[in-house]
Amino acid sequence: MLINGKGKRFTFPVNPEEITISRQKGYDTSTILSYGEFDFPQGDKIKEISFSSFFPKEYDESYCKVRKDRLPNPQTAMNALNDFLVSKTPLRFIITQSAVNVPVFVSSHQTTFRGGELGDVYFDITLRSWREMKVAKTAGGKKGSAGAFTNKKIRMDMKEKNKTYVVKPGDSLSKIAKLELGDSSKWNQIYKLNQKAIGKNPNAIKPGQKLVLS
Numbered sequence: 001m002l003i004n005g006k007g008k009r010f011t012f013p014v015n016p017e018e019i020t021i022s023r024q025k026g027y028d029t030s031t032i033l034s035y036g037e038f039d040f041p042q043g044d045k046i047k048e049i050s051f052s053s054f055f056p057k058e059y060d061e062s063y064c065k066v067r068k069d070r071l072p073n074p075q076t077a078m079n080a081l082n083d084f085l086v087s088k089t090p091l092r093f094i095i096t097q098s099a100v101n102v103p104v105f106v107s108s109h110q111t112t113f114r115g116g117e118l119g120d121v122y123f124d125i126t127l128r129s130w131r132e133m134k135v136a137k138t139a140g141g142k143k144g145s146a147g148a149f150t151n152k153k154i155r156m157d158m159k160e161k162n163k164t165y166v167v168k169p170g171d172s173l174s175k176i177a178k179l180e181l182g183d184s185s186k187w188n189q190i191y192k193l194n195q196k197a198i199g200k201n202p203n204a205i206k207p208g209q210k211l212v213l214s
Contacts, residue, residue: 002084002104003092010080013066016051019095023047047129049093049104057119074121081109081125090130103130167209173202180213 002010055074056064064071072080084091084106093104104127112122165180173187181189191202193212198205205211 001094001096002106003094004084004087004089010077010084011066011070012053013055013064013071013077014053015063015065016053019049019051021047021049021100047102048107049100049102049127049129050125052122052124054120054122074119078111078121078123081106081123085109093127104128105130163213165211165213167205167207167211169207171205171207173205176211176213 001012004010055072055077057074059068059071061068085108087106090103090105092101094101107126107128109123109125112124114120114122163180165176167176173190174184177186177190178184187202190211190213191198193214194209197209197211
């Protein structure tokens with residue numbers, strides 16, 4: 001049976017022959033250079049519950065599990081499933097005499113009309129389990145996502161990267177200082193930053209050398 005947020009019950013009049021509950025674990029797959037792919041578990045995925053049955057036009061006590069006066073009109077019943085499909089509020093799905101009692105959304109359903117069974121409506125339905133994403137306080141007192149999600153702040157590197165320059169034929173430190181720093185007298189600043197690479201002679205720069213400017 002399905003129960004909406006207002007407590008209204010929708011009972012399937014004919015029990016399905018079988019109900020399939022699909023459970024999977026979530027994995028994040030990463031490729032690490034030449035080592036290949038590795039799976040990292042990320043928690044449980046949404047469970048899917050699927051089954052097939054039908055809404056009979058006429059009551060038959062051999063397979064109807066509701067009272068005769070509770071047998072829904074097949075078209076009315078299908079309209080109810082359509083309403084569940086577009087609903088943004090979770091339902092509660094219960095299988096009597098079992099441990100299945102979970103909040104769900106109706107994710108899909110398919111209707112079939114069979115020749116020779118005028119008025120009966122067959123259907124296939126799939127439900128997806130739902131869980132609330134709660135907000136909890138972190139150790140620092142700030143709010144963050146809990147449960148299946150973790151709200152992690154992205155740490156950004158705000159440090160300014162060093163400005164560099166690749167020496168071209170005919171360049172000198174004063175020329176580079178004028179073009180890149182706007183002041184040829186700053187050649188000595190460039191030299192101090194790159195003294196180890198240039199050597200003792202500041203005029204000994206070579207094409208292709210990469211110099212740090214700031």
